[in-house]
Amino acid sequence: GAVVSQHPSRVICKSGTSVKIECRSLDFQATTMFWYRQFPKQSLMLMATSNEGSKATYEQGVEKDKFLINHASLTLSTLTVTSAHPEDSSFYICSASRERESNQPQHFGDGTRLSIL
Amino acid sequence: AQTVTQSQPEMSVQEAETVTLSCTYDTSESDYYLFWYKQPPSRQMILVIRQEAYKQQNATENRFSVNFQKAAKSFSLKISDSQLGDAAMYFCAYRTQYGNKLVFGAGTILRVKS
Numbered sequence: 001g002a003v004v005s006q007h008p009s010r011v012i013c014k015s016g017t018s019v020k021i022e023c024r025s026l027d028f029q030a031t032t033m034f035w036y037r038q039f040p041k042q043s044l045m046l047m048a049t050s051n052e053g054s055k056a057t058y059e060q061g062v063e064k065d066k067f068l069i070n071h072a073s074l075t076l077s078t079l080t081v082t083s084a085h086p087e088d089s090s091f092y093i094c095s096a097s098r099e100r101e102s103n104q105p106q107h108f109g110d111g112t113r114l115s116i117l
Numbered sequence: 118a119q120t121v122t123q124s125q126p127e128m129s130v131q132e133a134e135t136v137t138l139s140c141t142y143d144t145s146e147s148d149y150y151l152f153w154y155k156q157p158p159s160r161q162m163i164l165v166i167r168q169e170a171y172k173q174q175n176a177t178e179n180r181f182s183v184n185f186q187k188a189a190k191s192f193s194l195k196i197s198d199s200q201l202g203d204a205a206m207y208f209c210a211y212r213t214q215y216g217n218k219l220v221f222g223a224g225t226i227l228r229v230k231s
Contacts, residue, residue: 032217038160043208043221091160097217105152106219108162 003027004096006109014117015086021079021112023094030096033077034106035069038091050077084116119144121211123222130199131230137184138194138225140209146170148214151185151192156224157205165207168192170214196227204229 003026011019023033031052036044048058048069056069066088068080077096081088091113095106120143130136142151153165168176168185176183180197196203209222 034218041206041224041226043223044162046218049218093160093162095162095219105150105164105167106217108154111160 002098002107004030004094004107004109006094006112008112009110010113010115012115012117013084015084017084017116019081019084019114021081021092021094021114023077023079023096023109025075025096025107028096028098029074030077030098031074032097033071034095034097035067035077035079036093036095038093038111040091044093047079081114084114086116089114089116119146119149119211119213119220121209121220121222123207123209123225125225126223127226127228129228129230130196130203132199132201134199135195135197136199136227138196138207138209138227140192140194140222142190142192142209142211142220144190144211144213146213150212150214151183152210152212152219153181153183153192153194154208154210154221155203155205156208157202162208166194199229201229201231203227 005024007022033050035047047062048056050056050071052071071077093111095108122141149170151168155163155165166178182195184193206224208224211220
């Protein structure tokens, strides 16, 4: 159980394009989802916390207008990179926590490798 | 704010040998959770082991065990009988009792030699 699906796994697109990444909890309800960014051989950097039915909470330094997050249901959160540029190229990972299981670990998606040409 | 420090950027171990990865953290809380995640070249994040701070007993999962020293704020991971499949980047992570946000360390790359 506790499967998180992230799609797409790889995106290559031109500069100026907007890219949407989906994160789904397949077999549980996730009131909270997290979006991370990871550069090669570095740690995961939390970008934002996504709560179902409310606005996302962004970490300091993360542009809200650049990285749009929507958490419309208990099983789906989306990250849209708007007007992407080469510097947005990175590995993006989502994770989800089960509802009411504060002592449970986050369950991670397999990540999305975004390449902006 | 809590911080997590992994002081070993890279470690190597011979196959079948034992290796210990270090992790220290800083917090003013008394109750919290600690995790070790493994990230192989596929970049999938895999939970290795977790520890609740209120438990004095060190967590164990097969070949993986931790040495949790609460007073010293230390949480090291011991991998016994190392296998080639253990080669990965390992992250130590902290989570407060009252929220789900994880704070990650910088990671340690583990190489396993055959």
